[in-house]
Amino acid sequence: MSPRSEQQTIAGLEPPAVAVVDVVVTGRVARVLPDVLGIDKEFDYLVPEGADVHVGDVVRVKLGARRVGGWITALDVEPVPGVKLIPLAKVSGRGPAPDLVELAGWAAWRWSGRRANFLRSATPPAVVRSLPAPSASPALAPGVDQSATPLFQRALALERGVLRLPPGADRYALVLAAVQAEGPVVGGHTLVLCPSVAEAQTLGRRLRRDGVRTAIVAHEAGGVAAAGEWARARAGAVVVGARAAAWAPVSRLGRVVVLDEHDEVYQEEASPTWHARDVVAERARRAGAPCLLVSPTPTLEALGWGDLVVPGRGEERAGWPRVEVIDQRELDPSLGPLFSPMLVNLVRGPGRILCILNRTGRARLLACTSCATLARCAVCEAAVAQADQAEPDSGDRPGQVDDLLCGRCGTRRPMVCLACGGARFKNLRLGVSKAREELEVLAGEPVVEVTGASVEQDSAVASARLLIGTEALLHRVARADAVAFLDFDQELLALRYRAGEQALGLLARAGRLVQRGTGDRGRILVQTRTPDHPALMAARHADPGRLVEGEQPLRVALGLPPAVAMAVVSGQAAPAFMADLGEPAGVVVQGPLEGAWRLRAPNHQVLCDALATVARPPGRLRVEVDPLGI
């Protein structure tokens, strides 16, 4: 592990010919990293007499002609010779503890970011002058069931554990077991991450009700209250939060639990594209604390990182909903491609029903008109669209305008059905609004539409019996009796290498909605033309391992994460950056393709070390390590 050294020392430089008269430094010296992204460099300042300062504290300093904020990254250092030190302009308040200051350095290496970016996440949203006194370890309220199941005990005993917990399982019981479990760090506190702030708040409040001293760290809440939670966490408490809480203070990190580890919201979309799961895993490793990743559908990243614990077959099956797969190829086309007789039955029956249709724009989906088989890539099996341009393919064949082009691996082939040889295809692109109208007619009652953009009244959403919408609907609604995916091929065959994993993740999320509150297993209806897709097999059998079996070797064969470490470099300054980078040993450089370069290395050590050798050139540069949208 080699986070780049930020303090620049000028090696091999002769001492000045004229002796510099050493200014006798009487006070303490603080090294400060300014909170200015363009200056990823530290400066030394004098600590005012009698000031109470710590590494991580938030300060203001004069830098050149202006005053900027910053953090103390080191104290009592030997100042760079030859510069006249000036005092800190102000010590504003408490900031991240030294371990987080160091972790920010590691994250800057790992995701090619700047330390200030990460230190911002680790800093309270309002000034914290002093920390509340730490109180005794949590005492559970009477009547709280504190027995950990053998499954939880096994998972919590692991240093690096991955617990596969089905959608219907009681995760609160796991969290309760985790905060009480003895670990190698005596008196340590547990850090729990949830995908959303709302989930974190629900969890945190419940822990408090049960007598667990808990800090809910969420900067989104903003202001003084959030700073209070931050200070409480810093002083000592169980800490819960969403992605940003990966940088929450924990007075003494005893254990880490990440719920729904597979959820993509844990990764930052903007550069640096840091992943909360990976940050807390490293944090736990440094603290000598165990880390447990929990998910109904653990990612290949998690499975490659830790030891998997699974419930018994019966227990896992009971935690998944009934998944009914409807093969749309066998349907009477008169009802249209979206509404099978089973679906019509479902919406005419009782209960609250969600219909999901992800209408994610451009992705065209083609099906053979004679045998109804979907057009897929012959190499990597992703859905293919018609090519817009007649570029030649990798072989000698001259490319045609109507070729089938794979957006994932770039393979082209003539527009011929692989199953029956037919040359005619129909376009299966569909829209939510039109689907809503049709569904309303079929159901004979109102249907409410919910998309990410729509701002439907919560009351309208809460009271509706029939709802239709994009995937966002699964986040807007807490409970349902059944969820129907109208066109699941959009998920299964999406042009991202994680499509299969993400599709199974959606089924798991839907599974949680239909299981909550009801005693028996809820229902999930999936309409598809690829009923044998491993993600569907996995959900049907309540066995996510079935997806992993096929996915793992595919990633190795195609050179995709986590079999390799990958980065994408783009932006106006990318050519200069890539020129400086050259072709480092162990790194395969591909591109430029539409202004972006793709870098692959056997692991992050090689990849990130190579990226760290290059200084950021001026201008816009986006380095995405572990890119999402590939």
Next chain:
DNA sequence: CGGACAAGCTGA
């Protein structure tokens, strides 16, 4: 990043 200052261009 943003201010300071130096080097380069224009017009008379």
Next chain:
DNA sequence: CAGCTTGTCCGG
């Protein structure tokens, strides 16, 4: 050569 723009360097 003043008056302005553009570029490069540096901050403690």
